[in-house]
Amino acid sequence: MKATILRSLQGPNRPIVHLPVIVLACYVFAAVAAPLLAPQNPYDPLQIFAWEASSPPGAQSSGGYLYLLGTDGLGRDILSAILYGLRISLVVSISSVAIAAVVGLTAGVTAAYAGGWADIALMRLVDLQLSLPTLLVALVAIVTLGPGIDRIVLALVIAQWATYARVTRAAARSEVSKPYMDAARLLRLPFRRILLRHLLPNSIAPAITLLPIDIGHAVALEATLSFLGLGVPIDRPSLGTTVANGFEYLMTGQYWISLFPGLALFGLIASINLVGEGLRRRLDPRSRQL
Structure with a gap:
């Protein structure tokens, strides 16, 4: 279904759908410019009027602006909460995926190059995690760590790193036996240099x-x-x-x-x-x- 929608929206010379790119760019701009675009700072209690809680869309505020989307049960402007909420959603998601990718890439190439028991142990751990729903892993992690923005980032890292480890390890295994890797070992290059300068750059594409x-x-x-x-x-x-x-x-x-x-x-x-x-x-x- 998704592939059908993509083919219907994109032209023959447009491999990336333009409309979603524009929409996503608007979301990112709204998140970055939230302090300038939002009528109210939902973090500032001096700008929140409790007696205007649950006001319907279009209601007039005591601050002299319209609640275009209404207010929530605490009196916060819904539009402002959305704009500021976009920042949290994007920061948490991008941060967690970036960290999970780094952890997974490092673990994958290390296991592929080291081989032996290290490779077997890591892959069994990855198999175990991937056999469980991602949401369940994230739930167990956040319950263990406790609530908080930093903790939810860590919980999402725990839930997502295994996929990158699996994909990177599979790509790296096909690179380990190639001539340039044999040459690097014959030159007795440091272990870290072999991984970061030779193996990782040639194994990263599937994870990207x-x-x-x-x-x-x-x-x-x-x-x-x-x-x-x-x-x-x-x-x-x-x-x-x-x-x-x-x-x-x-x-x-x-x-x-x-x-x-x-x-x-x-x-x-x-x-x-x-x-x-x-x-x-x-x-x-x-x-x-x-």
């Missing part, structure tokens, strides 16, 4: 194609954990916590508290996935046959 998709996956994981109350603290306006804050108000007709952050979250994940799929198809020629 996973990065954009995994960023979208990390956004969804962070939102899920925050919605369950196990991720970003409830007083921080991430997209997941904002959706969670409005869940109890759905039955009273105050739909806007969860609806608009949920739509923003859906658009962010969809745009990241579509851009990531376009990049993967461009970087990996074999995927163009699919």
Whole structure:
């Protein structure tokens, strides 16, 4: 289905879909420029009017601006919470995927080059983790570590590093026996230099194609954990916590508290996935046959 949508949106000379790129660029710009675009700073209690909690979209605020998307149960402007929440979602997801990629790449090339018991032990650990749902691994990790932005980044790293280790190890295994690696060993180059200067650069390509998709996956994981109350603290306006804050108000007709952050979250994940799929198809020629 995703491949069909991509083919319908992209032209013959446009391997990357332009519309998702534009949408994603708007999301990134909104997150970076949140202090300039947001009518209210949801972190500043002096700008939050508690008596205006659960105001409907279009209501007038005491600060002289309109609540275009309404307010949540704490009196925070939904639009401002979304803009600031984008920052948390993007920082957490990009940071966790970057760290997970570094850990997985390092573990993968080390196991492939070392071989023997080190390779076997690492692959059994990777097999064990990949046999479990990623969300379950993240849940166990965050319950063990406790809530907090730094801890949710670490939990997502624990949940995602194994994929990079598996992919990189498979690519590195085919490189270890090549002549340039034999020459590096004959020259008695240091172990670290062989890994970083020779083996890793030639084994990194398959893992690079996973990065954009995994960023979208990390956004969804962070939102899920925050919605369950196990991720970003409830007083921080991430997209997941904002959706969670409005869940109890759905039955009273105050739909806007969860609806608009949920739509923003859906658009962010969809745009990241579509851009990531376009990049993967461009970087990996074999995927163009699919």
